[in-house]
Amino acid sequence: MPQYEGYNVTASEREGKKYKAVDDEGNEIHFGASGYRIKPGTDAGNSYCARSAGIPSPKGSANWWARQLWSCEGRRSVSDKPFFGKIDLP
Secondary structure (H helix, E strand, C coil), X not given: CCEECCEEEEECCCCCEEEEEEEXXXXXXXXXXXXXXXXXXXXXXXXXXXXXXXXXXXXXXXXXXXHHHCCEECCEECCCCCCCCCCCCC
């Protein structure tokens, strides 16, 4: 199970969501659309980052997690490196 700064990330059991992050207090954040591939460092990544840049993203929010997966910095996807090293979740 990948761990990231106090969160455990697993596959989500919620319909339509791909991942679930659970903090140390048991709060769950479901994020990522099931059925879609994350492609950071591509035109698709840049498009996602541009669309999501204006959404408030406090640390730990669903948008924050998604922007981490897409390697967003501002309106650009800056890296083709996968988040968590390699995440082996569905």
